[in-house]
Amino acid sequence: MRTPQRTILREPHELLDLVGRELGASEVRVVTQEEIDRFADVTGDHQWIHVDVERAKAGPFGGTIVHGFLTLALVPRLLEDILTIESFSMGVNYGLDRVRFVKPLPPGTEIQGVATLTSAERISVGDDGSEGVQAKASVVVEFANDATTCCVAEILFRYYP
Template structure:
């Protein structure tokens, strides 16, 4: 298990100087079977490997596993532990460049996120002379906390507007 750590920046523009730096490590979290079942209800994905506890015991993973997209949906929660950006009026998720589900996540398994800032660029203002904000790309590795082995790897794009 890694010690949680956090980066605090007073302005999105401070991210420009942190490209290549590890931003931190999240608190330890876990996904419960109830979380998996609720995600199945929301998405309509009730495949037995996710929700049928008895049948999944005999399946390829020895029990149920979280949906890959449920694991990915934890990114904002994990990043909130890792990065605190101040001095902006609005932040938005802008998209993803790459996602891989490396290993299945069993409910109850402790996980942590580890983030590295891959890129940060100024966003042009409406008059093209001033910056209106910053677009950043972070690599987030969701790890099994007890093993530091990757479960999910994603490159996340987000924008902070002044």
């Protein structure tokens, strides 16, 4: 398990100097079967490998596994543990570039996110010449016990002044 580590910046433009650097590691998080079931209800994805505990015991993974998209949905939350920017008016998730679900995640397994800033650039955000920052981070969702990769996602986010 990695020691949780957070990068704290005063303003978004400070990201410009951190490209290529690891930003830190999140707190440990566990996804429960109850969360999986609620996610299935919200998305309508009731595939047995996720929600049928008894049937999944005889399946390819020996039990249920977390939806890949639920794992992906945790990425912004894990990133929130890792990166704090103290002064900006609004931040938005701008999208994703590359996502891979490398290894199935069984419920009840401890995970952590580890983020590396892969790019950052100034963006024009208003007619008044004001600038924000668009950044991209590679966030690896790891199994906390051995740091093997569960999921990796390149997430883009924007900060507005």
